[in-house]
Amino acid sequence: MCTIENGxxxxxxxxxxxxxxxxxxxxxxxxNLKNKKNDTLRNDIYNLIQTSTIQELHLxxxxxxxxxxxxxx
Numbered sequence: 528m529c530t531i532e533n534g535x536x537x538x539x540x541x542x543x544x545x546x547x548x549x550x551x552x553x554x555x556x557x558x559n560l561k562n563k564k565n566d567t568l569r570n571d572i573y574n575l576i577q578t579s580t581i582q583e584l585h586l587x588x589x590x591x592x593x594x595x596x597x598x599x600x
Contacts, residue, residue, distance in 0.1 A: 530536040538546060547554045579587065 531538055544554065547557065576584070576587065
């Protein structure tokens with residue numbers, strides 16, 4: 528399982544189905560990459576990013592990177 532999580536190996540379709548059954552997760556949930564309907568904050572941020580300049584994107588990236596670095600401590 529760890530090698531799958533790390534991207535070092537990929538399960539066969541049969542193994543993938545067994546994993547989803549064991550985890551009691553619908554296979555379709557693995558591929559549902561859309562934001563949830565009530566996730567307005569993420570949608571708002573996504574929309575702001577889409578209209579940002581390249582300079583603003585660099586600043587946003589730096590801010591988020593700093594937040595993640597500080598969160599690890």
